[in-house]
Amino acid sequence: MPHGSVPVAGGASSSLRHESAHLHVAGEARYVDDVPLPPNAVHVALGLSRSAHARILSMDLSAVEAHPDVLCVLRAQDVAHNQISPVGAGDEPLLAEDHVFFYGQPLFAVVAQTRHAARHAAALAQVTYEDKPAALSIEQARAQGGALVCRALEMTRGDAPQALAHAPHRLAGQLVVGGQEHFYLEGQAALACPGEDGEMRVCSSTQHPTETQHMVAHVLGCPNNLVTVEVRRMGGGFGGKETQANIVACLAALAAARTGRPAKLRLDRDDDMMLTGKRHDFVIDYDVGFDAQGHVLGVDMELAARCGWSADLSGPVTDRALFHADNAYYYPDVRLRSLPLRTNTQSNTAFRGFGGPQGVAAAERIMEEIAFATGLDPLDVRLRNAYGTTERNLTPYHMTVEDSITTEVLSQLAIDCDYRKRREQIRAFNKTSPHMRRGIAITPVKFGISFTATHFNQAGALVHVYTDGSVQVNHGGTEMGQGLHTKMVQIAMREFGLAQERVRITATTTGKVPNTSATAASSGADLNGMAVLAAVRTIKDRLVTFAASHWQTPPEQIQFTAQGVVVGAALVPFATLVNAAYMARISLSSTGFYKTPKISWDAATGRGRPFYYFAYGAACAEVAVDLLTGENRMERVDILHDAGLSLNPDIDIGQIEGGFVQGAGWLTMEELFWDTAGQLRTHAPSTYKIPACSDRPRIFNVRLMENVPNREDTIFRSKAVGEPPFVHGVAVLHAISDALASVDDYRTCPGLNAPATPEQILRVAERLRQRRAGADAQARA
Known part of the structure; x- marks a missing residue:
């Protein structure tokens, strides 16, 4: 100082x-929807596609325009520059032109005297489609040729195929990880006010005011200096307002420019969920070689993602999934590949963790598989494969890990929460409990901090x-x-x-x-x-x-x-x-x-130092699972997290608590469902379940690590506490898996996919029962 x-x-x-x-x-607290409307303001509502993939044969908007309170209707041809791709891919029209690519794509915007009138008029449109084949899932996208929304990435170090071929033990498997709706409390909203000489002031609920400014200027065909974007606060974002806020701001600004009056667009919850992108869901295929002591020798992994109809941020999201597919573990020989698949669904986008949690889930599945194959405690497998600081410290993208404290964090948390004794007690309980089973798991996190797009730092x-x-x-x-x-x-x-x-x-x-x-x-x-x-x-x-x-x-x-x-x-x-x-x-x-100093990244070679530093932590989760209903309950969670020298311990602990609950919700209850027509059916609070107060752990202990200043020269030696805590939710998935493993007397890795809904839990439990019955019958024979 x-x-x-x-x-x-x-x-x-x-x-x-x-x-x-x-x-x-x-x-x-004032949000966009609380800003007093200027006199003579108009309202905007959207007309959305009712086909997942089609050519538009006709779009009759005469009844829309005839509505007495409608001032005008904006179509694609009314927009000077109709592209709003955040990465310049040219694949994301603001309003659909002659084709639609997902159910819910904006076709037109109605500008009316009132919000009610605009919404009512939008429903009067008559649109005729010529439907085309739609790829709605990863499996369908692969079956239709596997078109990509952006370039794939491969990271290699050593010779993974040879390491796998010569490993004493080898196994392969697949992990399915679902997507997630952002479910911010404040929906997408913008208020645009025209000024003199072409000026436009936009109040927007956006995480990226500069990008929103650039997009508004682009669609208006004016220089950036005529557009000012302001954000006092958002009622939540979680990544859902990094790029997805642009369409709302742009259409409000277009309506303001067209009418010369202030214009407001606020999506209702159904339209918001139908229109905006989600967390990417993944299908991850892995092949791992290891020895009898549980040491990883080689890993080959392909991470396929449902990216949606346009590129959006899917490239950097799937990249970051690869960056975290090692989590806190050293892979001596490794090959990691991404597969960002184009689908006829919402364009998936940024979400807290930005692909990292999906990669971490894959790493933890590998550790779990090895534990079952060797009969070791999963904690011991995790400790034996943790990164070091002087050796075994090179990531798959060739960045040296200089600050690993995974071993210390895991060991300390295991002592603090009495993990090993509780694990023994839980196994004893499960032997005598016919329907209620308990499980416990402890998992670490090593999360890279920086934008992987270097210029954003x-x-x-x-x-x-x-x-x-x-x-x-x-x-x-x-x-x-x-x-x-x-x-x-x-x-x-x-x-x-x-x-x-x-x-x-x-x-x-x-x-x-x-x-x-x-x-x-x-x-x-x-x-x-x-x-x-x-x-x-x-x-x-x-x-x-x-x-x-x-x-x-x-x-x-x-x-x-x-x-x-x-x-x-x-x-x-x-x-x-x-x-x-x-x-x-x-x-x-x-x-x-x-x-930010020191960072660099070469996507062509898959090498560099994309992160300034890593944030660490560990979580221990204990759950109870009802084998009759498939329901689960978090009995106790202990978290030890590394925030460096925390700038504000109370706020950081709040972020850790909230991030954990959101991560646990993603992995246990939040399920997105599209019907065969491509319509998102989980598009409202009535059909999409997020954690409630009653879903929090009954005992919840969160502690910041002490005396661990960031070795890098960050602000007062603190560490980021936004995304890393989200990953602690992985411990809950593995605790549920541990409870289910008791059905087969801990002989088989349950292979539990996410989200671990009651239906999923019951399916896995029945599969394990059948496996145990078959093994018992074979033993008797």
Whole structure:
């Protein structure tokens, strides 16, 4: 900390309350739908496709246009530039042209005086289709030739085929991992207000204001400087608003430009779920060689993903699945391949973990398979294959793991939660319990932190100090409930020695901080925190230089404290120093910029250092499974997580708790279902189940690791706590598997796929019963 800065109460590394918490609990936090509508505002509703793959023969919108409250109808031909692919693939029209590629694709947009009128009118359209064959699943996509939405990736190190051929033991299998709906509390929404000379201001619920700005400017055919996108907060995002918010913002802006009036588009929940992409579901085929002690010798794995109708972010998502297909384990010889398949379903997109959780699930299945094949405790198999720091430390993408603490985390958590004794007790319980079975599992996580698209690893900030000593902080990250703004406030508080009420965060806007990256990849605090710190320290340097001259004091004797600024033997109130600096014409405003060092990635060779560092942790889950109904219950969960030197322990623990529950929901109850026509049937809270309060663990212990500063120079040596905790949910899947294994007396790996719904659990239990009956009959014979 330069110039003798000292941590202050409520600063970074303390549990300052969430900056909007009082507004949340009072119902006063303002979201897009809460912004008062300007006079003369219009409303937009969408007409959606009712075919999964077809040529549009005719689209009669005469009844729509004849509705008395309809002002106009926007079609593809009304859009100057009708492409909104976030990766420039040219495969994602804003409005369908002559073909549709999934059930729910937007065909047209109705602009009306009221939202009710717009929605009612949209239903009056008469569309005739010539249906074409549709690939709705991974299996169907493969059967129809396996068209890809983007390039596949292969990572190799050593000679996997030879290692497998010469391994003492070898097994192959398949893991199916389902998708997941984001189910943010606030749906997709945007309010666009036209200004003078072609200006357009858009309030959008987006995680990527700059991309939304660029997309709106693109469809309007205007330069970026005419479009300003603003985000005060989102009611959740989880990746679902990284690219998927663009269509809503673009159509609202088009309606505003066409009518010259403010325009609002808010999707209702059914249309939102029908239209937007989900987490990618995967079918993962694996082949692993190992020895009798459980050491992995070689791995060959193909990860096929249902990507949907357009590229969206499927390339980097399937890449990251490969990056995490090793999880915390060293594979001596390895080949990993992605297969991003094009399907006639919603274009799957970013979701917390961004493909990483699917890769981790594959690694943990391999560890489970080896444990059953060798008769070892799965924890011992995991410990024996964990990365080291001086050897056995090279990933499949040739990045050296320099900071592995997997062994320490697993060992400590096993002691803390008394894993081995509880495992023995659970097995004894299962021997005498006919219908209720318990299971326990402990799994680690090693999660890479950085955007794998290297250019996104940058951030900007703008900090103002006013003459009364109050501070305003602006940065390029977005707040979606995760506490990012709170951490940015803490950084300024810590550096200036101020109380929370003296530092104000503003809405994120492209008009203040341009060219920002998405708030994603767990990088929000890392990137924006360093940018805010750079801006603050620039101002501090000016203030110190001024104070040293004004009070004739050496710079090293100037400190910013909670009591004021220590200038030699004097204590100067911060506001006094600031006002004096203003009178001396010292600038009290500064930008800040940060780019992540050390990272590089070459997709052509599948090699590089895509991550600045790794976040670690482990979870132990104990469950109870009812073999009569297939229902399961989390009895106890213990988590030990690595947040480095946490910026805000309470917020980070909250993120860990929430991430875990969301991950457990993905793997146990959240199931997406499409019918044979390609219509998503789980498109509302009535048909799509997410965890409720009663689904949380009965005993839930979460602890941050202590005295583990990030070895890399991150913001105050902290670590990201956005996506890594999500992966702890994998422990629940393996605990359920452990409970089911008791049906066959722990002789067979259950091969439990996700989500482990009651139906899935009952199917696996019946298969294991039949296997046990067959083995018993054979033994008697």
